[in-house]
Amino acid sequence: MAVSAREKKSKLILDVAIKLFTSKGYAGTTMDEVAKTAGISKGLTYFYFKNKEDLYMAVTKKAFDELKSVFRDIIKMKGKSGLQMLTELTHLYFEFAMKNRMYNDAILNFMGILQLYNNILTRGQIHPLILESEHFQRLLEIHHDCGKLGIQMVSLGIKDGSIRPELQPEVTFYTIWAMIIGYERLTGPVGFEEKEIKIHLDNWRPGFVKLMQDMLKGTIQAQKPQIVQTSLF
Template sequence: MPSSVREKKTKLILEVAIKLFTEKGYAATTMDEVAKTAGISKGLSYFYFKNKEDLYMAVTKKAFDELKGVFRDIFKQKGRTGLQMLTDLASDYIKFAQANRMYNDAILNFMGIMQLYTQESGRQQIHPLILESEHFQKLLDIHHDCGKLGIQMVSQGIKDGSIRPELQLEVTFYTIWSMIIGYERLTGPVAFEEKEVKIHLDNWKPGFLKLMQDMLKGTIQAQKPQAVQASLF
């Protein structure tokens, strides 16, 4: 089969799978339905992807590629300090996650798989068809690509003076990324009105960004309580 035809069919199946996974969820989507919606035979769909697990790993790789594009677009902007890049990254990641919910869920699901994969006993809990997927193997090679760009942003910030120099590059970036992921995950609970919790999305985001910036700049300092002089008379 000519490579151009194969590429078109692969792209079509991926697009259909992404649409169905988004609308129905991974568990409720079948390979039969993907093939039917794509207008191809079930047998042909298995020529491109061995099973649904393999297809989902291919979708996950595409999700990482799209997220890498977000990182890359920020990093290649001229005249931005490292601190400004990381601030932009926080906002753009949140936009990406909210606009591409299925992609973001696939990325977080892969991170969960990696928690198991890095432990010998944990690998037994991963579906064997995932481990056999060629796309899973590709993900093992590229899933740190976003992190590498983020680390360069921290490095740039230290060089241009916008980020304090004593910070360790890798630890700093992955800590910031974990904060951004956590923020995005908690937007739902925060948005749900709770009378006893005085926090709202409209004031949390600027507060979150400012706190992140203060941490990176080193402007957060512990304040010693001032002694209060009192008189009995």
């Protein structure tokens, strides 16, 4: 299907915004700069995206689409167990976050916005232009798409026996997802040299993956302390 002139212009603005948000950050980027870099008028830029908040929500939507493609590629893998898919997801998400720092930050920023949005008492803290963005409204509809694919991976693992059967797929995936996101966020603090803690990125990552696998397989078992009978005399 041929791409219309409108779609081409919208994509151009979006691509330029992504480059500027990546290099200068959200706060350091202006709509004037986006228009100038794209080689179009400021008025035309505002025709496609109402304001910078609307543009950032469009970028966030694209970030979710890119992350969803990672999930889709994994779920399509042939001959992989559910546990292997979740392990692959762990590695590919780390790679996604490293190569697409701005996308990852946009996704996490939206999660924070959504936390405010879910509570009527805190919804007023969200910038009103974000709430008015059609892209924000679209994000509300699709932000669970990745989760649905992840739940499929867990369900597949339970079915094929690679994940223990008593686990509830929804709870299990979102717990693993929280662990993966938390790991990625903590690579900064762990990577910063600290003599008092004995953990380094080169041994934490394989340890993290193994712990996740053991949790899902059910190989983690509490060890009762052995009672040693001794005599004081």
